[in-house]
Amino acid sequence: MIAYSAEAKQLGVGILYNPALPDFLRTHLQAVDYVSVIPDTFWYDQGVGAPDRFREIGGYVEFLDWLAPQVPLVVHGLGMSIGSAELFDLEHLEQLRRWHERYQFRWHSEHLSFARIAAEDGGEHNAGLALPVPYDADVLAMIGERVERVRETIPAPFLLENNVYYAAIPDQEMTEPEFLNRLSGSHGCGLLLDIHNVHTNAINHGFDPHKFVDDLDLASVLEIHIAGGNEIAGVYTDSHAGPCPERVWELLDHVTAKARNLLGITFEFHESYYPLLNDEGIETQLAQARQIWERHHA
Amino acid sequence: MSLLTFQRALADFAASPDLCRAAIADPVPVLRSYELSSRERLRLASMVRDRLMATNCVLYRVNRVTPIYVFFPMTCQVLGRELRRELETFWSTHRGTDLQYFPETERFVRFLKQRVRTGELQNEFVEEIVEYEAAAMELRFASSESDSLIREVRFVHDPARLLNLLAESAMLPVDLPRGEYRVIIDARDGEMTVRLASTSLGLEGKTAGPVDRLR
Secondary structure, three states, X not given: OXXXXXXXXXXXXXXXOOOXXXXXXXXXXXXXXXXXXXXXHXXXXXXXXXXXXXXXXXXXHHHHHHHOOOOOEEEXXXXXXXXXXOOOOHHHHHHHHHHHHHXXXXXXXXXXXXXXEEOOOXXXXXXXXXXXXXXXXXXXXXXXXXXXXXXXXXXXXXXXXXXXXXXXXXOOOOOHHHHHHHHHHHHOOEEEEEHHHHHHHHHHHOOOHHHHHHOOOHHHEEEEEEOOOEEEOOEEEOOOOOOOOHHHHHHHHHHHHHOOOOOEEEEOOOHHHHHHHHHHHHHHHHHHHHHHHHHHHO | OHHHHHHHHHHHHHHOHHHHHHHHHOHHHHHHOOOOOHHHHHHHHHHHHOOOHHHHHHHHHHHHHHHXXXXXXXXXXXXXXXXXXXXXXXXXXXXXXXXXXXXXXXXHHHHHHHHHHOOOOOOOOHHHHHHHHHHHHHHHOOOOOOOOOEEEEEXXXXXHHHHHHHHXXXXXXXXXXXXXXXXXXXXXXXXXXXXXXXXXXXXXXXXOHHHOEOO
């Protein structure tokens, strides 16, 4: 089953929205071909079953309403927690569908991980960070079923992002590329290949990032994320700390040349690093990504 | 059930370096409290010994401290050396996070005020500063169309001096003038301004001077 991109349009180079960006976007909108947004940061989620559950944050949504008519938007979700055992939130999915109708997002993506945990009292709590799922057959079946549910609900390509992980889960039934290939091959989701996640995992777990991406079915890669990172307590982390390292650019060039269905390259940084980048720094990162995009996809 | 229990255990380890240390010292009793398959027990026993489990613990803390540090920098400043203790107590008594900035910081504000009320936290500045920053945060997220864009916060120390000292990251003197002050935070013009309200203390019309422009 390969259904992830037949009708989707190539966009080019985009940026992941964060609260430091409104001024940049008001003055440099021509620097991006699309904007990726995390819908969960535009509302307060008052919890499953709560009346008026998704309370929108007025000031944030006003900016999105300004942005939407001017530039294509795509979704990079945080709240689905598609890897959570015994928890798949249909109210949240319905909220994404409502927002899709409202903003006509070009595609949706989510993280291949879990953060929400079903609690014994019927509620839930949050792990406080995205944690990896085991690459086992039963987990593949669980996530595959959910991917199909998302695709039935939202009429747009749905992508899952390869995870960054620190303590590795041993004795898994599949490698990460095998797991990702089966998800896209059998369940029709695209892959959001986060190159900085690959770079971070390669450093911390000692594998060859080029071999990792070459083991993937790169025809399923519809979006690429690029970012920077830094060391925290002696470990390289995916902190989105400003400009991309050189090895991320090399890997981006390598993958972009082979990912024939690629729709866009998204630069992401954490808002707290805006003073390091400034508008000029953001423009430089976007221009470098555009050079690579145009070399292979113009 | 087993995958769910595995995820609960993994999240417990990420949230608690103490639990990791206990499992490294002797995994059997720690893991016995979770209903796990033998493969999951072996996986978790290996993961807690992985040096990168410490990174999970650090990231858990970074993710939880970020909204507090971003929106309550002056509260962090007035807590000073007490900050670490208060955060650890908050995290150990409020495991339920959802990583949403507003609810997480609301919980922290309620926690701090309760700690002051019960006398477990003795800090003469924290209550007014946490109220002030909570009001400013509300205004940052408010809609210009449907929400009130003005807030009033009561201070018991001279707010102009207190806020300016904090803005300069200066030490707070023990003899800061005390009184009853009402501070108005006003976001109606698109930017937040801060001024003293008319009070019964003869300060009518007086503004807070250098702290007029909050951001």
